[in-house]
Amino acid sequence: MTLPVHRRSGPLLEHPFHTLGWGEPIAAEFGDLFERMNRLLEATGTEPALRGFSPLADLQETDDAYVVEAELPGIKRGDVDVEISQRELCIAGEYKEREREGVLRRSTRRTGRFEYRALLPVDIKADEIKAKLVDGVLTVTVPKAQAAKPRHVEITEA
Structure with a gap:
């Protein structure tokens, strides 16, 4: 089964990220944000990685x-x-x-x-x-x- 592809255009998607002044891919920015949030939660005793x-x-x-x-x-x-x-x-x-045998292509479990x-x-x-x-x-x-x-x-x- 194939799914439709929706292509959107706009000022943000028409330019590469480096021309917007972001310097590195946005995925790295989110990775850094999640890492800092995990450290904050660990400092409060929540420890999401262990829980x-x-x-x-x-x-x-x-x-x-x-x-x-x-x-x-x-x-x-x-x-x-x-x-x-x-x-x-x-x-x-x-x-x-x-x-499992073979290659797992997708998992939501x-x-x-x-x-x-x-x-x-x-x-x-x-x-x-x-x-x-x-x-x-x-x-x-x-x-x-x-x-x-x-x-x-x-x-x-x-």
């Missing part, structure tokens, strides 16, 4: 629990780790590059480390957390502590 990317996920609240559903297609149970510390839930793992973090707003029952991986969706159920559940307060006459 990787975050999978698509939903966090919903029910009366009894918080439920996280994260999309992890093709991931094996042993390649994902679920941890909880105080109120923070962390789902981490790695998509491993599979071996992400590979490498992934991490999803959620800060839960109330006390939880850490010893009762359940996680299951079915059809590429990891479902983590985090029960709320008894004190965190809403309860009805009866109003009496004085």
Whole structure:
């Protein structure tokens, strides 16, 4: 299948970059910008190169629990780790590059480390957390502590 080519003209595209005073290709400018942004994030403790990317996920609240559903297609149970510390839930793992024959011409799939973090707003029952991986969706159920559940307060006459 071939895709149509759209050719645009304009003052920026009609002149080579060196005649505009840029001196080097614009790709190098963007590469330098991304490198400086990564250094800035590393200095703040974010470290994007180590953290990787975050999978698509939903966090919903029910009366009894918080439920996280994260999309992890093709991931094996042993390649994902679920941890909880105080109120923070962390789902981490790695998509491993599979071996291929021939030359890979194009890929839009992400590979490498992934991490999803959620800060839960109330006390939880850490010893009762359940996680299951079915059809590429990891479902983590985090029960709320008894004190965190809403309860009805009866109003009496004085």
